[in-house]
Amino acid sequence: MATFFMFGRYSPEAMKTMSSKRTTKAVDVIKKYGGKVISMYALLGEKDLVFIVNLPNMEQAMKASVALHKLTGISFSTSPAVTVEEFDRLMRNV
16 A cells, blocks of 8 residues: 545635535545545645545545545645655665
């Protein structure tokens, strides 16, 4: 499983339909694509929220990101992430 940060930005319409029920549906979307939500945070500033998720691969991450947008109206910017330790290991021979 790979880790992805999914940064969300609310549209005006998405703001109108915020609810814990929608959050549960969003978690179900991640599960549908073979993933697991590690944590979710509301943010102040340029982005409104971030989901930290594990998904099988980039393809499933892209599908989940688009499916979440269709479900919620929230635009997601999805980025793969590795731990600093893993990054150091990957960069040893660069």
